[in-house]
Amino acid sequence: MPPTHEVTNQVPMLAGHDLAEDPTLLEGLRREGAGWAEAEVHELGVLAGTERVQDWGRLVNENPPKLRTHDRVGNRIDEVEFHPHWHDLMDVAVSHGLHAAPWRQDRPGAHVARAAKFYVWSQIEAGHTCPISMTYSAVPALRHNPDLAATYEPLLAASVYDFGLREPSTKRGLIAGMSMTEKQGGSDVRANTTTARPTGDGGYVLTGHKWFTSAPMSDVFLTLAQAPGGLSCFLLPRVLPDGTRNRIHLQRLKDKLGNRSNASAEIEYDEAMGWLVGEEGRGVRTIIEMVNNTRLDCVIGGAAGMRYGAVRAAHHARHRHTFGQALDRQPLMTNVLADLAVESEAATVAALRLAGASERAAAGDRQEEALRRLALAVTKYWVCKRAPAHAAEALECLGGNGYVEESGMPRLFRESPLSSIWEGSGNVAALDALRAMGRQPDSVEAFFTEVERAEGADPRLDDAIGRVRKELADLSDVEFRARRVVELLALVFQGSLLVRHGDKAVADAFCASRLGGDWGIAFGTLPTGVDTHAITARVWP
Known part of the structure; x- marks a missing residue:
């Protein structure tokens, strides 16, 4: 009998590689002053490329967290159970400094190095990077209360992941969460109804309901509530200094499209204790630095997802044969792969530039702060908006195999819309740029x-810069045109970076397609004459 199940022309598993072997990432790391961290980034990249760690990412998404509101005899416990590998992922992220560690490092480039590690490690599993990002972003906001910062910042920056419900000062390391949105307001946080009543001894009692609180097992939370002086920012621990549980009750976990490994909860403050961060009535101004840093991580995460998709698509096309030759030798497929690679590199070069600007802004560079203010908003809008289309095209490169969970591409696709929603949806980001x-x-x-x-x-770049000036010359209906204006700003920003610092073939393809208009609507419509082979070679050196 002839064999009926001989497996041929299937693509080998992509494992045993270094995810940091990414020329755009490494060039940006060196250019932005963190070349000293290259060995550390490679160390994390090698670990991320192992089959064992890739399994961690799969298992935590196949086994999402479970809410336990009460114990067996009816006592309220408000605990979330995670798959064990969630804690493995968190432990690696914290021990490698992806959280708040750079705030305690007196070394130029520490934040850029952290951004590069975040980019590499989040390609394995994106859900756990939510609490990592919020812990990183909490420190600048917390510094508006020096006493609280002195107590909590060293523990937030500690390189130890110490999971469990205990009083914060007794732990070796802390994780921070953020709780702003409410069901009646969403992005309009000034419509929040949660109240904060002063207790007379420096504390406040908070009462209200929060619609989205990611990572509810964090040790401390920054939240917004209406104090007598207006909307204000507060720090709430899960366990109070006297060892009792704070009255933060979990109502339910959200059943989300993606990001399923990460618990996102509706929570109730039932006279929960908190402490003011910043001044009363200046809650948005106090917490905005936290928001800006999480927006930067949205850009980094979006770029990381594009890199993951482009590499997976190229790997499949290299090993799959069709119509007598390897798929990556088919002219139309090379166009698609090169187009995906161009989008990926444009996102990555912008993410590293913004990481450098953020670091220099934090050190007091006003020019870099001004650049970051606008460039981060427009890049957050554009990179995060492009991620779902990029993920869908990368998935399609694998054909039917890409639609199967085992490929990892459906998880990438489900994850891809999140960054465009998190910390301000597309319209919010565009209006923030205005x-x-x-x-x-x-x-x-x-x-x-x-x-x-x-x-x-x-x-073509010069002409695009001229178009930007023309768009901004007449602001009579600019809010209606906001997405158009912000898109062009983002493309010009990316194009200028690629022309100055990027690979020549990539920069030429970007300018011809994104700025010169010689491009279709779908990926894979690059014009003739671009060096697709040189571009795709950079995806998988």
């Missing part, structure tokens, strides 16, 4: 100073 231009004109000047450093290098 707000930056209106309230901080120096951000516009800093933006043009940055992109004009590439002036004269490519006429």
Whole structure:
């Protein structure tokens, strides 16, 4: 009898590689002043490329967290149970400094190094990076209360993941969460109804309901509530200094499209104790730095997802044969793969530039702060908006195999819309960019100073910069045109970075397609004449 189940022309598992072997990432790491961390980034990349760690990512998503509101005899416990590998992922992230560790490192480039590690490690599993990102982002906000910062910052920055319900000062390391949105307001946090009543001894009692609180097992939370002086920011621990549980009750866990390994909860503050961070009535201003840092992680995470998708698509096409030759030798497939790679590199070069700007802004560089204010908003909008289309095209490169869970591509696709929603949906990000231009004109000047450093290098970029100036010349209906304006700003920002720092073939393809208009609507419509083979070679060196 002839064999009926001989497996041929199937693609080997992509494992045993270094996820940090990414030229755009490494070039950006060195350029932004963190070349000293290259060995550390490679160490994490090798670990992320192992079959064992890839299984961690699969298992925590196949076994999502479970809410336990009460114990067996009816006592309220408000606990969430995770798959054991969730804790493995968190332990690696914390021990490698992806959380708040850079805030305690007196070394230039520490935040850029952290961004590169975040980019590499989040390609394995995105859900657990939510509490990691919030812990990183909490520190600048917490510093608005020096006494609280002195108590909690060293523990937030500690390189030990110490899971469990205990009083914070007794733990070796802490994780922070953030709780802002409510069902009646969503992004409009000023519509929040949660109240904060002063107790007279420096504390506040909070009462209300929060619609989305990611990582409810965090040790401390930054939250917004209406104090007598207006909307204010507060720090709430899960366990109070006297060892009793704070009255933070979990109502339910959200059943989400993606990000399923990460618990997101509706919570109730039933006279929960908290302490003011910043001044009463200035809650948004206090917490905005936390929001900006999580927005940066949205950009980094979006770029990481694109890199993951582009590499998986290229790996499949290299090993799959069709119509007599390898799939990556078929002209139309090379166009698709190159187009995916161009989008990926544009996102990555922007993410590393913004990480560098954020670091220098934190050190007091006002020019970099002004650039970050506008460039982060427009890049957050564009990169996160492009991620779902990129993931869908990368998945399609694998054909039917890409639609099967075992490929990992469905998880990537389900994850891809999140960053565009998290910390402000597309409209919020676009309007925030307009707000930056209106309230901080120096951000516009800093933006043009940055992109004009590439002036004269490519006429298509020069023309696009001119179009930006024309769009901004008449602001009569700019809110209606906000997405159009912000998209063009983001493309010009990416194009200028690629022209100055990127691979020549990638920069040429980007300018021809994204800026020159010689491009279709779907991926795989690059014009003739671009060097697709040089571009795809960079995906998998």
